[in-house]
């Protein structure tokens with residue numbers, strides 16, 4: 527990867543932060559988590575353990591920090607990290623409003639500077655999960671997890687990328703990109719909805735990274751767009767995502 531994707535993505539999020547405040551406010555207020563981008567229900571996914579009492583938890587690329595808020599409400603001692611100072615202003619304010627004692631720190635999820643083996647549970651929902659290079663952020667997550675610790679992350683399904691036109695238009699029923707050797711995509715200069723550099727791998731590619739680091743896969747889930755959704759969202763027409771998976775969730779464990 528020749529481009530300085532960390533700096534490019536930081537700039538994107540410094541500029542985008544104000545547009546995500548309302549979403550953050552809404553999601554912080556939920557009693558029961560729902561997961562992006564199409565509101566997948568927690569009951570079917572179990573991304574967060576019901577009881578996190580006494581657990582040291584970290585959110586990698588926390589954005590507006592509502593996942594950190596949900597974990598704190600379940601009893602975890604939470605650290606949220608993000609590369610964007612502008613983004614971090616939102617969770618700091620919302621944590622105070624909600625009476626949540628959470629440490630939000632400006633760090634790159636690929637090299638946090640946090641202590642080794644400091645956490646029992648790590649999560650990323652469209653944070654490091656898509657904006658960081660898989661081998662780099664997963665190695666860092668491994669380093670900060672204790673033996674027996676768990677990592678859960680949610681991001682786009684690789685099929686969405688394969689079916690996404692090169693100009694950034696919504697995905698359709700054609701194969702626009704090779705699946706083989708997938709690394710992600712540079713959306714910085716596309717015609718429609720430009721953003722930054724996002725990473726994704728083939729399923730075998732993800733498995734290879736997990737194996738090389740030492741993570742054990744405990745579950746893998748594919749998410750479809752729920753029946754009640756009818757709009758195009760996040761460049762995926764609703765009909766597409768009712769037939770093909772739009773999101774994936776990996777549940778990993780660092781063996782004890």
Ligand SMILES: C[S@@+](CC[C@H](N)C(=O)[O-])C[C@H]1O[C@@H](n2cnc3c(N)ncnc32)[C@H](O)[C@@H]1O
Nearest residue numbers: 539587588589590608609610634635652653657
């Ligand atoms: C779509 S938000 C996801 C977070 C949260 N679920 C939300 O929706 O508010 C993506 C976040 O990843 C952060 N991010 C991007 N690159 C990062 C990096 N290298 N290290 C840490 N955070 C990063 C961005 O600053 C942004 O806040």
